[in-house]
Amino acid sequence: xxxxxxxxxxxxxxxxxxxxxxxxxxxxxxxxxxxxxxxxxxxxxxxxxxxxxxxxxxxxxxxxxxxxxxxxxxxxxxxxxxxxxxxxxxxxxxxxxxxxxxxxxxxxxxxxxxxxxxxxxxxxxxxxxxxxxxxxxxxxxxxxxxxxxxxxxxxxxxxxxxxxxxxxxxxxxxxxxxxxxxxxxxxxxxxxxxxxxxxxxxxxxxxxxxxxxxxxxxxxxxxxxxxxxxxxxxxxxxxxxxxxxxxxxxxxxxxxxxxxxxxxxxxxxxxxxxxxxxxxxxxxxxxxxxxxxxxxxxxxxxxxxxxxxxxxxxxxxxxxx
Amino acid sequence: xxxxxxxxxxxxxxxxxxxxxxxxxxxxxxxxxxxxxxxxxxxxxxxxxxxxxxxxxxxxxxxxxxxxxxxxxxxxxxxxxxxxxxxxxxxxxxxxxxxxxxxxxxxxxxxxxxxxxxxxxxxxxxxxxxxxxxxxxxxxxxxxxxxxxxxxxxxxxxxxxxxxxxxxxxxxxxxxxxxxxxxxxxxxxxxxxxxxxxxxxxxxxxxxxxxxxxxxxxxxxxxxxxxxxxxxxxxxxxxxxxxxxxxxxxxxxxxxxxxxxxxxxxxxxxxxxxxx
Numbered sequence: 001x002x003x004x005x006x007x008x009x010x011x012x013x014x015x016x017x018x019x020x021x022x023x024x025x026x027x028x029x030x031x032x033x034x035x036x037x038x039x040x041x042x043x044x045x046x047x048x049x050x051x052x053x054x055x056x057x058x059x060x061x062x063x064x065x066x067x068x069x070x071x072x073x074x075x076x077x078x079x080x081x082x083x084x085x086x087x088x089x090x091x092x093x094x095x096x097x098x099x100x101x102x103x104x105x106x107x108x109x110x111x112x113x114x115x116x117x118x119x120x121x122x123x124x125x126x127x128x129x130x131x132x133x134x135x136x137x138x139x140x141x142x143x144x145x146x147x148x149x150x151x152x153x154x155x156x157x158x159x160x161x162x163x164x165x166x167x168x169x170x171x172x173x174x175x176x177x178x179x180x181x182x183x184x185x186x187x188x189x190x191x192x193x194x195x196x197x198x199x200x201x202x203x204x205x206x207x208x209x210x211x212x213x214x215x216x217x218x219x220x221x222x223x224x225x226x227x228x229x230x231x232x233x234x235x236x237x238x239x240x241x242x243x244x245x246x247x248x249x250x251x252x253x254x255x256x257x258x259x260x261x262x263x264x265x266x267x268x269x270x271x272x273x274x275x276x277x278x279x280x281x282x283x284x285x286x287x288x289x290x291x292x293x294x295x296x297x298x299x300x301x302x303x304x305x306x307x308x309x310x311x312x313x314x315x316x317x318x319x320x321x
Numbered sequence: 322x323x324x325x326x327x328x329x330x331x332x333x334x335x336x337x338x339x340x341x342x343x344x345x346x347x348x349x350x351x352x353x354x355x356x357x358x359x360x361x362x363x364x365x366x367x368x369x370x371x372x373x374x375x376x377x378x379x380x381x382x383x384x385x386x387x388x389x390x391x392x393x394x395x396x397x398x399x400x401x402x403x404x405x406x407x408x409x410x411x412x413x414x415x416x417x418x419x420x421x422x423x424x425x426x427x428x429x430x431x432x433x434x435x436x437x438x439x440x441x442x443x444x445x446x447x448x449x450x451x452x453x454x455x456x457x458x459x460x461x462x463x464x465x466x467x468x469x470x471x472x473x474x475x476x477x478x479x480x481x482x483x484x485x486x487x488x489x490x491x492x493x494x495x496x497x498x499x500x501x502x503x504x505x506x507x508x509x510x511x512x513x514x515x516x517x518x519x520x521x522x523x524x525x526x527x528x529x530x531x532x533x534x535x536x537x538x539x540x541x542x543x544x545x546x547x548x549x550x551x552x553x554x555x556x557x558x559x560x561x562x563x564x565x566x567x568x569x570x571x572x573x574x575x576x577x578x579x580x581x582x583x584x585x586x587x588x589x590x591x592x593x594x595x596x597x
Contacts, residue, residue, distance in 0.1 A: 032453075056449065059483075064442045064476035071446020074432065075454075076378060094436055095473075099443055103425060103433040 003179040005192050006211045010148040010176050013169035014112055018043040020155040021080060025051045031078045031159070032056055036065040042082045042112045062087045066095035070105040078108075078159055085111025085127035085168045086118070093133060100164045101139040108158040111168035114144075115205065115255030116284070119293035127168065128284050131232055132260025134166055141165040141186060142233040144254075144262075146207035147177040150230050153184035161186075170205050170255070172294065177207060177228060187231045189239035195223035198312045199243035202253035203229045203262050205294075206282075206303055210253050213308035222316070232262055240266045241273055249278035249315040251308060255298075258283040278315045282308065322365060325595055327532045330400065331361050332592045335561050336585060337399075337406070338392040343581050345413035347421065351558040351571040353393035355496040355529070356463060359554055360397045362535040363461060372403045375429060381458050382447050384432050386440020387465035387494060388422040389573075394430070395419060403429035438471025440464065441491065445477050448489040448549075459542065461490045467499030470508045475520065478549075482521025487543035490550045491522070494529065496558035498569045514553060522551040529554030562587055 010016070025031040025047065034056045039048050048055045056072075058065050062083055069081035081088070088111050089096065100107045111127060118125035134142050143158075143165065145151040151169055158165045177192050184190070189201075192211055195218075200210035207228045214224035225247055227239055243250055250270075252263035263281030270277065282302055290300040298304050302311055334357045342348035363383060370380040385394055392412070399406040404427065411417035418426040422435030431447075434440050444462040451458050464474065481489055495513070497504050504510050514524045523544040527534050535554070544550045558572070559565030562584045565574070576584055 053453070058476070058480050061476035061480070063438075063473040064445070064480055067439060067442020067473070067477065068446035068449065068480065070432075071443040071448070072450045073446075074443070075447050075450030077450050077453075095439065095442065098433060098436050099439055 005177045006175045006208055008176050009173045012171050012173050013145060013148065013151040014171055015043045016148045016151045017110065017155055017169070018047050020152050022047045022050055024156070024159055025054045028078065029054070030076065032072060032080070034058060034065055034069045034072070034079060034081045036060055036062050036083045036087070038083045038112065041084060044082065062092040063095050066092040066107070066109070067099050069107045070095070070099035070103060073105040073107045080108045080110050082110040082112060084125065085114035085130050086125050089127060089130040089133060096134070097137050101137050104139060104163060106162050107164055109164065109166040111166060113171050114168035115170055116289065116294050116297045117170035117172070119297065120291060122291065123289050126289060128256045128289070130168060131256050131262065135233055135260060135265065139163055140233070141231065143167045143186065143231050144204035145169055145230050146204055146228045147174045149176065149178045149180065149182060150184060150190070150228065154186070154230065157186050168204070170294070172205065174205065175208050177211065187234045187236060189236040190228045190230065192226040192228055193224065195225040196246060197222045197224060197248050197316060199225040199227060199247040199250045200253055200308065201227045201229050201240065201243060201250060201262070201266055203232060204255055206253040206255050209298065209304045210308055212305035213312065216305060217309055217312065229262055232265065235265050235269065237269050240269050241275065244270055244275045244277045249312065251280050251282060251312050251315065253303065253308060254283045255303065256283050258285055278318065280311050280315050282311055324532050327361060327365055328595050329592065330365060331358050331532070332588050332595070334361060334393065334396045334400070336588050337396040339576065339581065339584055341395070341409045341412045342392055342575055344410060346575050347413045347573070348392050348575065349389040349573050350575065351498070351565060351569070352387060352390040352465065352494070352496070354560045354562065354565065355556040355558045356387070356390050356494045357393040357397070358530045358532060359463065359492055359494065359535060360393050362532060362539060364397050364401050366536050367539045368461065369458070372401070372428065375403070379456060379458050382431050382444070382460045384434070384440045384444045384447070384460065384462040385423055386434055386437070386462050387468055388434030391421060391423045394423060398427070398429040401429070437465070437468040438473040441474050441477040444489060445481050445486065448481070448486040449484055451488050452484065452486065459488050459490060461492065463492045463494060465499070466493055466495045466497060466504050466510060467507065469493070469510055478517065478520040478522060481549040485547040486549045487545070487547055490539070490542050490552065492552045492554055494556050495553050496556040498558040498567065498572070500569065500572050502569050517551050521548065523548040524551045524553060526553050526555065529556035530560055561591070
């Protein structure tokens, strides 16, 4: 049976993470999940019930969460510190910088309900700064998986990593973007469809709207490439360069501020490679974020298929004059 | 080792840490002088760790949360054979591993510290791992008193009590001074022992310069089964050098040539007293 990317929905990535962690924990007693009153949000109730000795609760105390996780990792534990991305990467940023990254403790930082997943709860709960701040910190891999397969593989890959990693994702059920069994490699982008006019370089939950935009544009005769850039750091430089060489224009798409995220990382690569290509960064601009649920916020900032089509066509038509 | 022999080590540690601070023309002089007797007792009498066992999962851990007093740690580790003392001649220098705060690049150092309010959470994690593994090792962490204004410490104290970490010993270097001045004038800590007790810790007070008393209190761990132990070590910032004692100016003051000679002379006099 042929596989159509995006045709069927799977689970929320959060649920997939919890299931994968349980599998890992059952295989290895040294796997620990540390939470900051976040086992409910993280869908970790079944995990807590199944392997209670492998869950450490620190209460609503993210600084302590990360410090404790670093200490556990130093003593040989495989530690996943699970907390809402907003608090994990802002409240505990100094612990991430010093106790995890600088001290090179291989903690797996799991940012749940990332981006604007919390929607109408407002900006205190949004994590749209996390990629920017962590990009500026040495010795951490940043992964933003799009679908269930990428998420499962990222969580499994993290267990084997001997240096720090940050994995962030949201709450909504995600469509399957890759056939099961697809190879996943940290640092290597996945091409979901190929094309020569526009390349959508997207990450996390914005890959799906990019895919929908591409499908619709194809109906009007445009040939569209969609790349899931699941690893933001280290970035797949080759995939970005190839998109610039082979496509007429590039649109980057991210559930993050336009400052310091995927788009700027791609732009820097192209500038330094002396490559000129019509280029647009779609994300959340430097302003008080519009209120509303996640999809309303996406629509407001053009992170949905119609918005991305408008951006892409403007870029392409501008290019052809 | 007799008490006198340990006391003599303290004099040499002071002489050496001043030497390397003088060479580098930088360092945290006052705080290193206030905690060096504690480190002396830990490394020469209490900790079950040597250069040979430093990678052994069962070793005792020492985590220095007040990372700025790294000079005291460096001279004690060098004396215990973790690295050749001559390497300290590069202290503070370009390309040196001997930076102004501890890092794991230096053998004997468990954790990179320097930002305050970090060492205790890390120590709680190490102690928790020990508890989960039914390991016999103990975790010691040294905090500055000014550092206790960092709220993260209190998160960690709550967790230490919650998990009954009686393999954890927190030592507070209570010299009552911080960079700007007296701790009680910055953001008062007292009544400190009662606060710590209210957070579920078993607390003991000790003279942080009395080798015998330090040995005794650190030899009684845990103070109560099922509770973390806290030692409030009453110390004097700049201890051992008359003109540095209790003067916040020496937080990171470096002696000039005349002051350096006087400091070394005072230590020589003290050495002669102990030896006689």
